Amino acid sequence: MTLIEQVLFIGRGVIVTLKYTLSALAVGLSVGMGLAILRRQILFRWLVDSVVSLIRGTPLLLQLSFFYFAVPGFLGIRLDIWHAGLIAFGLNSAAYVTEIFRSGIQSVAKGQFEAAKSLQIPTLLLWKDIIIPQVLRNIFPALVNEIISLIKETAIISMFGELDIMRRAQVVAASQFNYFEALCLAAVYYYSLIFIIERVTNKIEKTWYAKY
């Protein structure tokens, strides 16, 4: 394998890494936002806090193994690595996003809820148009951190045979008996992805924060 071939082979793993990252982010954001709002009801607070605590208190590798090996055996269903990964990464991200959203909601003045109530704005619109836009702005840097963490964490999927950046680097390393080049190439890909995200989100942040 020439160096160019190695670069191209490992590069194809970017799509797999991004597939897991973006899907997990979508699950994490929607579930995390929902849990953070649900948590405001005293009835659900204990439940949400327990789930978040459990997910944050166990390793991601264990969670992924649990959904890939344990749940299918227990329920008698077949779950491929893509679905197991989506659930594990998604729920893991949701736990952290719940906490990020919780702090974001707390950072919105209580008076904003009251002003909306005074204007008879219904609950759904209150959240959609008044509170969540303010929360998103407040938590944007923390959400960017979550995306960056997710990109790196998806490397665990390589242990289950998915051909992401990490797995492809291992394949190249094993075939060439040379770990140095292959792992350096993987690092360049991961770093490049994160560098692009940092630049893009910095730009978004600047434009957004300059508005108000």
Next chain:
Amino acid sequence: MLSINNLCKAYVGANLFKNFSLEITARSIVGLTGPSGSGKSTLLRCIQHLENIDSGEIIVNGKAGFIFQDFQLFPHMTVLDNIIYAPVKVLNQPKEVAKKAAEDLLQQLGLLEQQHKYPAALSGGQKQRVAVARSLIMHPDLLLCDEPTSGLDLGSIIGFKQLLQQVHSMGVTMIIASHDINFLAQIASRILVLKHGVIVQDLSKNDFSGSLDLLKDALLA
């Protein structure tokens, strides 16, 4: 316009209002004053259902609007969007109709040029006028103002007084909670002095138009 009958409300564990009753007639401007912790803001918040009451009843004949001490404009919306959001989304008015009404209001308030700015770019007095416009566009029959002059400079206070008189001429009843008795004496037709959730003085315009002595005595007693 407003009837409060036997209101009971505990606040931070203690009974603030105990069988509190009050009648306010339509088109009046009622000033509500008293020391900190006397229950001025809580009373306004109870009327607007921002606080749960323990017992009693509060009857408002019509819609009530609320001007918050710190305005509570929506920071992510422009001045215009702050004003037209509720008419469009809550009253289902066509956007163009709401926009026209908002522009008319902004014109009256001298804020038309600021309509595309975000609240952060406005002065305290301007924010307050936007808050008034946001309430007025919902056509309230009763306007509740919580400490409207705190944090405003003298020019803004004078401007706000004129604005309230303008609002009153539209037939809106007002209750203004404030520490500023000079301001209240200039604008109100009736002033209530509240202490520990009890009205200790109920003064009509004649009682305070010449001198503020009765008011000061009630506050210092």
